[in-house]
Amino acid sequence: MKLQRVLQYAQTLLSQSIKEGEIAVDATAGNGHDTLFLAQLVGNEGQVFAFDIQQQAVTATMNRLTEHGVLQRAQVILDGHQHISNYVNQEVAGAIFNLGYLPGADHEIVTQGNTTVQAIEQLLSLLKIGGIIILVVYHGHEGGKEERDEVLHYVRSLPQKYVHVLRYEFINQKNDPPFIVALEKVKELPPSE
Numbered sequence: 001m002k003l004q005r006v007l008q009y010a011q012t013l014l015s016q017s018i019k020e021g022e023i024a025v026d027a028t029a030g031n032g033h034d035t036l037f038l039a040q041l042v043g044n045e046g047q048v049f050a051f052d053i054q055q056q057a058v059t060a061t062m063n064r065l066t067e068h069g070v071l072q073r074a075q076v077i078l079d080g081h082q083h084i085s086n087y088v089n090q091e092v093a094g095a096i097f098n099l100g101y102l103p104g105a106d107h108e109i110v111t112q113g114n115t116t117v118q119a120i121e122q123l124l125s126l127l128k129i130g131g132i133i134i135l136v137v138y139h140g141h142e143g144g145k146e147e148r149d150e151v152l153h154y155v156r157s158l159p160q161k162y163v164h165v166l167r168y169e170f171i172n173q174k175n176d177p178p179f180i181v182a183l184e185k186v187k188e189l190p191p192s193e
């Protein structure tokens, strides 16, 4: 047997929770690899909302979707994922974040712990029961460890009655390998004060 690699495992979890016709969110569109994967899962009747703060990423994602003939399955939004609830009010089946910077672009434009946590909070209330949020945590870059710690602190505090939180990680790899945090919503969360 072969243990699933981190990115492969992220896709396995998403494909188990997202069905055709549902809504999915790519919180960090980047070059659009995950947006395309989600667009393939939701099919013609579903919709993907993809967010990025860089025009370059929005353009790259739209180009990738166009090349694969699935542009109409997605809305690619030039805005931060901390504003998700301004754009999405439907029930969400699954979401993914790839934390860190866009490969090949400005390494100083990175996701930040506080806005990542705000986005997770909004997604948890939009998520269907049984829906999943995946965080692919890259933490080798400058600021990466601070974001990792802030996000881990938040997800560890989520009550297990409402959310199951998993960490999937190869623990003997060198050079700060990425790991996955997966959040499964098991019960509607009480409204926050």
Ligand SMILES: C[S@@+](CC[C@H](N)C(=O)[O-])C[C@H]1O[C@@H](n2cnc3c(N)ncnc32)[C@H](O)[C@@H]1O
Binding pocket: 027, 028, 029, 030, 031, 032, 033, 034, 035, 051, 052, 053, 054, 057, 079, 080, 081, 082, 098, 099, 100, 101, 102, 103, 109, 110, 111, 112, 115
């Ligand atoms: C690791 S890359 C994403 C890679 C992408 N999933 C792919 O398939 O190519 C992280 C992306 O997050 C974006 N980003 C940073 N802060 C953000 C925010 N607050 N909201 C949305 N995107 C953000 C960056 O511009 C960058 O493109």
